[in-house]
Amino acid sequence: xxxxxxxxxxxxxxxxxxxxxECSQTMGHDKMYWYQQDPGMELHLIHYSYGVNSxxxxxxxxxxxxxxxxxxxxxxxLESARPSHTSQYLCASSGDSWSxxxxxxxxxxxxx
Amino acid sequence: xxxxxxxxxxxxxxxxxxxxxxxxxxTSINNLQWYRQNSGRGLVHLILIRSNEREKHSGRLRxxxxxxxxxxxxxxxxxxxxxxASYFCATGSGGADGLTFGKGTHLIIQP
Numbered sequence: 001x002x003x004x005x006x007x008x009x010x011x012x013x014x015x016x017x018x019x020x021x022e023c024s025q026t027m028g029h030d031k032m033y034w035y036q037q038d039p040g041m042e043l044h045l046i047h048y049s050y051g052v053n054s055x056x057x058x059x060x061x062x063x064x065x066x067x068x069x070x071x072x073x074x075x076x077x078l079e080s081a082r083p084s085h086t087s088q089y090l091c092a093s094s095g096d097s098w099s100x101x102x103x104x105x106x107x108x109x110x111x112x
Numbered sequence: 113x114x115x116x117x118x119x120x121x122x123x124x125x126x127x128x129x130x131x132x133x134x135x136x137x138x139t140s141i142n143n144l145q146w147y148r149q150n151s152g153r154g155l156v157h158l159i160l161i162r163s164n165e166r167e168k169h170s171g172r173l174r175x176x177x178x179x180x181x182x183x184x185x186x187x188x189x190x191x192x193x194x195x196x197a198s199y200f201c202a203t204g205s206g207g208a209d210g211l212t213f214g215k216g217t218h219l220i221i222q223p
Binding site for chain 2: 033042043045048088090094100101102103106108
């Protein structure tokens with residue numbers, strides 16, 4: 001069982017609300033990632049981090065922002081949620097950029 | 113940008129049969145990995161094959177890699193109902209942005 005945790009698992013929220021999706025790992029990994037995945041579809045990288053104080057945007061443009069103040073914590077924030085943000089958000093970490101990635105259980109976000 | 117492309121998109125077989133999924137990719141890689149995703153959950157790592165390897169086994173899983181054709185296959189032998197899931201290939205080029213995933217193959221094992 002991977003030591004990476006996401007909360008909440010499910011979130012239904014109204015348009016315009018600010019939300020933060022939490023992701024924590026206890027493996028001491030420097031690399032952390034956020035992917036967005038619509039049901040039955042591929043994963044799209046939206047943010048990644050090399051380590052503390054490092055954040056980069058991924059291939060898929062996203063209105064969300066991330067921070068990496070501590071090694072173990074990589075939260076994702078949406079300042080003003082919209083229905084187009086409805087999706088599943090998956091957090092992952094790895095020891096190296098090319099080694100095995102460990103995934104959290106995901107947060108399924110619905111914006112109404 | 114998308115790197116891996118799985119084939120077929122969906123596969124339904126009887127329990128006990130073997131399931132084969134294929135993955136093609138476009139650029140040079142450091143390694144190729146296969147992951148499983150149960151419905152609505154996170155991904156679980158299955159197996160990693162390095163670019164200088166041609167075949168790898170893990171339990172009922174067998175992975176092959178042909179770097180000249182930029183393709184890989186995942187074979188699951190003696191399938192079980194619990195193998196029902198989506199299977200993704202992911203390529204690692206060693207770049208800082210980690211792995212790139214394909215669209216996945218949705219596998220259904222009929223009991």
